[in-house]
Amino acid sequence: MLSSGCASRSFRRRISSIRGSTPTTRSFEEQQKVFGGSWIIGCHESELPGAFDYRTFTHPSGTPLIIVRGEDQKVRAFYNVCPHRGNTLLYDPVGNAKRITCIFHQWSFDTKGNCVDITREQQGFQDRYCKADAGLREVRAEIGYGGFVWVNLDDNACTLKEYIGDALSMLEEYMSMPLEVFHYHKAVVNTNYKLWHDTNSEFYHDYLHYFNRVTGMMQPGYFDRKYTGYPNGHASVGSMTIKYDAYEGSKARGVGWPGLAPGGWILIDIFPAMTYNLRTSVLRMDTSIPLGPNKLLVEFRGLGLKSDTPEQRAERVRDHNTIWGPFGRNLHEDLLAVHGQGRAMQPGSEPHWIIQGREENMTIHDEGGMRHFYREWSRRMEREAFDPHGDRNVATVA
């Protein structure tokens, strides 16, 4: 809520000055420069089905947020921080609250961010401060591109539409109907967020997965898939059709996805750390939240159509779990691999460098998708990705 009433600005600054600290780690710098001004997926609209439903979300920059559907059905986002003494307002991941009340001193807010009660307001603040000055800090929020709720902490950032540009054009026709999240889990891994995004951005690591090795890579057309880079660091990989008959245990596939060829697969990476992955009957969405230079939280969602019959939903769940579920074939392998990178690249160890030099005309084993990511990373961080510390202490290959 951005309002002004009877507040004294100097009074507010004094309160604000108590909050700030100045972390100096590179991780914090990346969280601010890379994530701070980016549009980030906070949740899906199906996680807020009714008025006053809320979802809490810690933004990758570290800022705790409330995403709430108002009585007017509009979804808004606010800092999950009481403006009084900086306490967390909502502790649970979800809930329903007509009033958002801080447990500490019972200051209360509505779902538009207005402060509606300051306990013993007149006695304590007289006329120096009032409810109109105590609204929650609102954060820009938009719903789009499959019904996801996107947030941006930067009031001056471009619109979501401008941020995405044409990057999701390959997927938009498949996301025109209401979707619903049926799977959600988190994984915390000791690795850097860029390494997970890298794994989601290249298919050269199909060598990691037995079934991808012996089936997918053998299919005609596999090596023809092309990366396309878009402004703001996004990248897509062209569609291909997977012959699931070749996958033992995955032969009966019927539900599919409206408009998508049977066995179709489209993957789009959104800067800085989100991946749309539509494969046959399921849309998987990864959102990464860096917790430190070598600590990462990934949120995994599986989505189907809101209109699914129970039978259709069960088939989507099954398709999802076979490959991407917590006990699925591929997910553990992918996470194990980035865990291994994190383990090998511990601070103080020598091998902090990776090679992303494969050039195959931007086809499937080209590492151009991630090079495209690093061009945007370099722009935001104001230094080249091959010089991540900004000290020019770089390794070069003649």
Added chain:
Amino acid sequence: MPTDRIAIEELVYRSCLALDAGDFKAYLALCDDGFRYTVTAHSPEIRKDMVWLDHDKAEMQLLFNNLPRHNSDHSPLARHAHVYTVETAADGKSAEVISTLQVYKTTLDGGATELFAIGRYIDTVSLESAPPRLSKRIVRLTTRQFGFGYHVPF
């Protein structure tokens, strides 16, 4: 303690020992032909019950067969179950068995042990032949975060 209860408890505990040992043949031998294995969890975040795995006996066999083909964490697990309730059906042919479950993981390098998961086994046990067999197992997980994960279910 009734004889059935002793045999049922031993069935649950043997299933843990077999999986801990990676003796999947022994595990499946404890299951009848119509065996169904399901892993479920509730997500407060999306306000939904989730199914994370749902396999019949043949699909469990396939899962076990495929394990050597995958790149996996090889840290051994130890499943500790404790049978809480056994409710025998009126016809005496089956029983519903609820056990609490804790799963511990021990690193290969150094042998550090951590609690990996907690949950419950909700088993349907066939009593139509001796010894009893597992007809259905629902692994109801409380834990929903497993770090970089694991390929072998609980």
